[in-house]
Amino acid sequence: MVDEEMGPRQRGAETKRRRTRELIIVSTLELYDGKAEGDYTRDEIAAAAGVGVATVHNNFGSKYEVLRAAYDRLLSPLVDTIVEARKQRVYKPRDGVDELFRYIYTVAKVSHEHRALTVSMIRAYFDLSVDDLPYVPDSEDDLTEKEARRFLDTVLGGKIAEGLFAVLDTEAFPADKQYKGSLPTIFLYADALLMKIYHRKGDGVPVEITRDICTALLAVCLPEDDWSDIMGRIEAAKNMVDSRA
Incomplete structure (x- = not known):
């Protein structure tokens, strides 16, 4: 569904979803930035983004x-x-x-x-x-x-x-x-x-x-x-x- 076809509530939910995904992506990049070795768990990624693990899962799955x-x-x-x-x-x-x-x-x-x-x-x-x-x-x-x-x-x-x-x-x-x-x-x-x-x-x-x-x-x-x-x-x-x- 394109944005033009959404109602106000749907557009609001979609905007929130995009912002959450962006926050998780940026936080993940900051965690790994400049590192040649090392890894982080999904819990640590969620903590860096200030969201729950369930939110990470709901937005990305894995x-x-x-x-x-x-x-x-x-x-x-x-x-x-x-x-x-x-x-x-x-x-x-x-x-x-x-x-x-x-x-x-x-x-x-x-x-x-x-x-x-x-x-x-x-x-x-x-x-x-x-x-x-x-x-x-x-x-x-x-x-x-x-x-x-x-x-x-x-x-x-x-x-x-x-x-x-x-x-x-x-x-x-x-x-x-x-x-x-x-x-x-x-x-x-x-x-x-x-x-x-x-x-x-x-x-x-x-x-x-x-x-x-x-x-x-x-x-x-x-x-x-x-x-x-x-x-x-x-x-x-x-x-x-x-x-x-």
Whole structure:
């Protein structure tokens, strides 16, 4: 139901719900901010937000959903800008491959800088019961827009995949190599990026991940091109992103 279709009481309840969710997300980000290790219980998240555990559960359902919402908030400035520009048909990077390096490096850097939150989100995902596991489509083919949205909003790595889909949907990559309509396939690369964050530590992790993920993607998307200078291009992307930080 859209806001215009709601009565005053419904609009008030919806506004309160959004404010409560925002409070919980912001409080979660503050708890994990600047931490490379560590985790918090749902009780501690509720206490930080000044609400009851039942309120956290009613708004998010599981700890994974809380951490996923907080992690998505970190990536939103990058991903939402790209996705919206693509919708408006004004997303036209000067060099699509350099844009891929920039995108993957930025995601890896943000995830690494907020490693405690990222790792805790991954653990919470794998702690879900079978009944609580996020929606996964039966097939990669012919996903409806609603199914794609549901997939991206629930599955681990969905926010990363959403942006990656837009990056690959440019003239730099051949149409038959872009995985159009195949978000579950792109999700595998997003999932791989998160698993690398989970298992690796150290200052060089974002560059290592960018190398691994982009090498795998380019081997599929542009297999005939020469990528002997891949580290140079990654370094250029790193310098660009770091200089804007």
